[in-house]
Amino acid sequence: xxxxxxxxxxxxxxxxxxxxxxxxxxxxxxxxxxxxxxxxxxxxxxxxxxxxxxxxxxxxxxxxxxxxxxxxxxxxxxxxxxxxxxxxxxxxxxxxxxxxxxxxxxxxxxxxxxxxxxxxxxxxxxxxxxxxxxxxxxxxxxxxxxxxxxxxxxxxxxxxxxxxxxxxxxxxxxxxxxxxxxxxxxxxxxxxxxxxxxxxxxxxxxxxxxxxxxxxxxxxxxxxxxxxxxxxxxxxxxxxxxxxxxxxxxxxxxxxxxxxxxxxxxxxxxxxxxxxxxxxxxxxxxxxxxxxxxxxxxxxxxxxxxxxxxxxxxxxxxxxxxxxxxxxxxxxxxxxxxxxxxxxxxxxxxxxxx
Amino acid sequence: xxxxxxxxxxxxxxxxxxxxxxxxxxxxxxxxxxxxxxxxxxxxxxxxxxxxxxxxxxxxxxxxxxxxxxxxxxxxxxxxxxxxxxxxxxxxxxxxxxxxxxxxxxxxxxxxxxxxxxxxxxxxxxxxxxxxxxxxxxxxxxxxxxxxxxxxxxxxxxxxxxxxxxxxxxxxxxxxxxxxxxxxxxxxxxxxxxxxxxxxxxxxxxxxxxxxxxxxxxxxxxxxxxxxxxxxxxxxxxxxxxxxxxxxxxxxxxxxxxxxxxxxxxxxxxxxxxxxxxxxxxxxxxxxxxxxxxxxxxxxxxxxxxxxxxxxxxxxxxxxxxxxxxxxxxxxxxxxxxxxxxxxxxxxxxxxxx
DNA sequence: CGCAGTTACCCAATCGTTTGGGTAGCGTGG
DNA sequence: CCACGCTACCCAAACGATTGGGTAACTGCG
Numbered sequence: 001x002x003x004x005x006x007x008x009x010x011x012x013x014x015x016x017x018x019x020x021x022x023x024x025x026x027x028x029x030x031x032x033x034x035x036x037x038x039x040x041x042x043x044x045x046x047x048x049x050x051x052x053x054x055x056x057x058x059x060x061x062x063x064x065x066x067x068x069x070x071x072x073x074x075x076x077x078x079x080x081x082x083x084x085x086x087x088x089x090x091x092x093x094x095x096x097x098x099x100x101x102x103x104x105x106x107x108x109x110x111x112x113x114x115x116x117x118x119x120x121x122x123x124x125x126x127x128x129x130x131x132x133x134x135x136x137x138x139x140x141x142x143x144x145x146x147x148x149x150x151x152x153x154x155x156x157x158x159x160x161x162x163x164x165x166x167x168x169x170x171x172x173x174x175x176x177x178x179x180x181x182x183x184x185x186x187x188x189x190x191x192x193x194x195x196x197x198x199x200x201x202x203x204x205x206x207x208x209x210x211x212x213x214x215x216x217x218x219x220x221x222x223x224x225x226x227x228x229x230x231x232x233x234x235x236x237x238x239x240x241x242x243x244x245x246x247x248x249x250x251x252x253x254x255x256x257x258x259x260x261x262x263x264x265x266x267x268x269x270x271x272x273x274x275x276x277x278x279x280x281x282x283x284x285x286x287x288x289x290x291x292x293x294x295x296x297x298x299x300x301x302x303x304x305x306x307x308x309x310x311x312x313x314x315x316x317x318x319x320x321x322x323x324x325x326x327x328x329x330x331x332x333x334x335x336x337x338x339x340x341x342x343x344x345x346x347x348x349x350x351x352x353x354x
Numbered sequence: 355x356x357x358x359x360x361x362x363x364x365x366x367x368x369x370x371x372x373x374x375x376x377x378x379x380x381x382x383x384x385x386x387x388x389x390x391x392x393x394x395x396x397x398x399x400x401x402x403x404x405x406x407x408x409x410x411x412x413x414x415x416x417x418x419x420x421x422x423x424x425x426x427x428x429x430x431x432x433x434x435x436x437x438x439x440x441x442x443x444x445x446x447x448x449x450x451x452x453x454x455x456x457x458x459x460x461x462x463x464x465x466x467x468x469x470x471x472x473x474x475x476x477x478x479x480x481x482x483x484x485x486x487x488x489x490x491x492x493x494x495x496x497x498x499x500x501x502x503x504x505x506x507x508x509x510x511x512x513x514x515x516x517x518x519x520x521x522x523x524x525x526x527x528x529x530x531x532x533x534x535x536x537x538x539x540x541x542x543x544x545x546x547x548x549x550x551x552x553x554x555x556x557x558x559x560x561x562x563x564x565x566x567x568x569x570x571x572x573x574x575x576x577x578x579x580x581x582x583x584x585x586x587x588x589x590x591x592x593x594x595x596x597x598x599x600x601x602x603x604x605x606x607x608x609x610x611x612x613x614x615x616x617x618x619x620x621x622x623x624x625x626x627x628x629x630x631x632x633x634x635x636x637x638x639x640x641x642x643x644x645x646x647x648x649x650x651x652x653x654x655x656x657x658x659x660x661x662x663x664x665x666x667x668x669x670x671x672x673x674x675x676x677x678x679x680x681x682x683x684x685x686x687x688x689x690x691x692x693x694x695x696x697x698x699x700x701x702x703x704x705x706x707x708x
Numbered sequence: 709c710g711c712a713g714t715t716a717c718c719c720a721a722t723c724g725t726t727t728g729g730g731t732a733g734c735g736t737g738g
Numbered sequence: 739c740c741a742c743g744c745t746a747c748c749c750a751a752a753c754g755a756t757t758g759g760g761t762a763a764c765t766g767c768g
Contacts, residue, residue: 060481064418065754089438127414233647270649293587295624419724
């Protein structure tokens with residue numbers, strides 16, 4: 001029981017005004033003011049008539065016309081490495097939700113973690129006159145953030161942080177520390193990290209959080225124990241192959257900074273005839289919906305992906321409002337599952353090898 | 355107080371015109387016409403001056419103003435069940451690519467396969483005055499398509515089809531047939547289907563393609579062998595649990611109409627002490643990047659997801675141009691891996707372990 | 709009764725672009 | 739010499755919403 005909608009042109013303010021015999025400006029004031037400005041605009045009887053007719057006719061304001069006048073589009077641009085990465089897709093869901101609640105629309109584009117494409121996509125967004133940008137793909141040392149700042153374009157970072165700019169991320173350092181504690185406590189002493197892409201703060205922070213805590217605990221970990229890799233399954237598999245081919249002995253536990261890389265590592269481990277959780281412990285990151293459901297359930301650090309997206313919107317709105325904002329680092333939580341279950345793991349492997 | 359950034363206004367046509375001492379309309383004609391109209395608009399010398407200055411000043415037309423005049427926004431709306439579903443996210447990547455090539459922007463929203471939300475999101479898109487919609491979440495029997503048609507709103511379907519409306523999909527029936535042939539050829543006679551959501555044509559077509567071919571081959575398959583489920587990992591696990599708990603004997607092969615459901619099924623199978631590929635064959639659908647990389651690599655039917663997205667854009671553009679278009683059904687391809695490689699695979703694995 | 713204040717409106721300019729319709733000035737053919 | 743057709747522009751009216759600035763009519767007060 002909505003809109004007339006016989007197609008044709010959408011209803012305009014002028015149409016409504018003509019039908020009511022009043023001026024379009026009066027209609028406008030009634031419709032878009034939160035009773036603050038409306039008070040002087042029209043009698044409550046008129047206001048009611050206006051609102052009723054608008055509802056009946058299914059009036060919706062033309063955003064192009066409105067933004068022409070107001071210089072605001074009520075739209076954000078979101079750039080991510082790729083939406084086919086479940087992590088970013090989930091963050092985007094949070095963005096979409098929060099944006100919609102605030103009556104904003106969002107454009108999303110994939111940059112494939114390619115700096116040139118990042119810039120190109122950002123320009124496309126700006127040509128669309130978005131009110132602000134959410135960048136989910138920023139690289140360590142990127143020049144783009146400085147450029148945008150110089151052009152005083154409102155933006156915030158998501159997923160990855162960049163010192164000096166507002167961001168909504170997981171506290172990845174703490175995430176790495178949680179894994180270090182867990183592996184140490186379960187008796188592992190020979191560990192390795194599948195570290196992800198060195199241009200992503202997520203990878204860097206998770207890795208350094210792990211390594212620093214590991215050293216604090218009295219563990220040993222060398223550069224050779226840290227293998228950089230792509231974030232996807234294949235990257236994880238390749239990195240694990242590297243680790244398993246080492247002459248100096250293979251680790252009893254592997255921390256992959258991403259669930260997909262962890263899954264790839266699990267594949268590599270199995271094809272070497274070893275069993276995950278028994279011969280080698282594996283821990284992932286993000287606790288994507290897959291982790292708990294895998295044939296061998298994967299221990300993983302849960303990052304609040306949806307919340308990260310929602311908060312990014314909140315931050316951006318405040319930046320647009322001219323506020324000075326602080327970056328957010330949301331707390332992660334470790335979920336221990338069969339892939340790294342307990343002290344027995346290391347022992348059984350010794351038995352197997354010996 | 356208004357704490358606005360010192361953001362300088364973008365360059366306008368008028369700015370350019372003033373600087374060149376010519377009329378804005380001349381600048382407009384030079385800039386946006388493909389030399390056809392430009393012919394009579396300005397001398398080639400003037401045209402060159404205009405283009406040069408536009409480039410120097412980084413002029414980009416205000417899309418709001420343009421669309422106010424032209425009644426076109428050069429934007430599409432895309433609605434999907436959820437972008438955190440890798441399949442839809444990949445299709446969207448194709449959409450984004452093809453749309454960008456055609457100078458279109460895209461809004462995407464998640465409908466969570468909820469009819470009410472579908473309608474709501476569609477209205478939001480239309481309020482944004484998109485030139486057309488790509489619906490990736492249509493349900494069998496949905497009224498929405500008829501409504502949109504009645505309002506003569508240009509739209510196409512993606513991923514899922516709906517008889518009588520243009521769509522870009524995989525040939526899911528053929529996909530199901532491929533799996534039936536494969537399982538029959540490898541000697542399976544007791545099979546089951548994890549069928550997905552009964553409101554999705556993908557699920558229906560893959561299932562009926564499989565079942566019909568299976569019957570043609572002389573196989574037997576009853577209603578109890580077909581378990582409807584959610585498309586995600588958990589749904590697959592639950593469905594597999596149902597199958598494994600049956601009193602009438604468990605199947606030797608399971609066809610899950612979605613890779614994620616297949617992964618969930620693999621988990622359930624393992625937790626029953628059975629080995630995928632040895633005790634029970636599993637075949638998935640879509641051949642997502644995960645499938646080949648899993649600890650036990652998953653056989654899967656590859657659907658051309660990116661291409662489906664790209665073609666959806668092409669279709670929509672033609673619909674907008676007023677053409678009568680035919681639906682597309684892109685050919686799938688089966689990739690056989692360890693999860694259903696038959697007796698040989700199991701033997702080689704035994705040899706390796708023993 | 710006069711005047712200030714309030715109510716409930718209307719008016720018109722404006723945002724940037726597009727586009728149908730001029731027109732001045734020149735060259736050409738008859 | 740005039741009619742005519744080019745070329746290379748200019749002009750102005752849209753498109754729909756917003757908003758600062760009116761103003762007529764009424765109310766209340768002294």
